[in-house]
Amino acid sequence: MTPTSLPRFTPRRPLGRTGFTATAVGIGDLADRTVPREQLVATLTRALDAGLNVIDTAPGYEDGLSEEVVGEALRGRREGVFVIDKVDVLDAPVAPQVEASLRRLGLPSVDLFALHAVKSLAQWEELARPGGALEQLEACVEKGQARFKGISCHHPDALVAAVRSGRCDVVMFPLGPFVDARYVEEVLPLAREKGVGVVSFKTFGAGKLLGDTEGYGRPLQERPRGKVSSGGEARGMPALPHLSVEECVRYTLTVDPDVMLMGMSFPNEQDAALRAASAFRPLDAAELHAVRDRAHAAIQGKGAVWWNPPSPDVTAA
Secondary structure, three states: OOOOOOOOOOOOEEOHHHOOEEOOEEEOOOOOOOOOHHHHHHHHHHHHHOOOOEEEOOOOOOOOHHHHHHHHHOOOOOOOOEEEEEEOOOOOOHHHHHHHHHHHHOOOOEEEEEEEEEOOHHHHHHHHOOOOHHHHHHHHHHOOOEEEEEEEEOOHHHHHHHHHHOOOOEEEEEOOOOOEHHHHHHHHHHHHHHOOEEEEEOOOHHHOOOOOEEEOOEEOOOOOOOOOOOOOEEOOEEOOOOOOHHHHHHHHHHHOOOEEEEOOOOHHHHHHHHHHHHOOOOOOHHHHHHHHHHHHHHHOOOOOOOOOOOOOOOOEO
């Protein structure tokens, strides 16, 4: 089937103090070794053709395949695209990791390298110490291997410290219908106040909000019972509650990060996600509350919510 045409996106506002004017939607990881490489490149190119101008990748996404696909898709069209890559191993020397990523990308530099998946305030403090990973990353920026630096993070306290440090140009963290409220109520306004760019992920809760999965397509090991949605019975089992693509996209865009990353591995996923973003209208307070309630129901019994701090008092925003 020939993919339908996509809506056209135009740059919306600066990504923090970087000066780059980004589209509201960015291209998240789409690497999948079960899919032919040329199809992955074509899918990414299709998103670029729709005007999206932020791409996120990391060495750990399918063991370097994501970086290779990004590099291939950008050949001849690098200008005007903000490329984000990551440093995955935070307790190993940074420079060799940056150099290996640039080789896989086939690029001399990227726009942003982020220290990947910082999990706690203590870990941030270790990364930020003299001689630590952040100082090493700063040296890579000085060498011209990236224009900016930052972190992706799964803990609000670490993000607050990172933003206050003045050493991060961009921070990446979860925003969507099921995230810790502090991401929305503390981190997001502080980043805006300090001129730090915000790139969000987990719009769909790693797929948990849309389907019956423990995340990123992994099947549930055991289906919870007694939770029936309007979908009724499926194969003799109670249907689990789900949110729609449109609800997740509208919620996240209402919260209003600078850029909302979405993984869009196949043309049909692009169609759904980008049409929802193109038709965006903000949710009011009552609608936001209703989507949060539905998200809370939809995520139950679907495994760990690793993007929220491991705390018993976590409240979803």
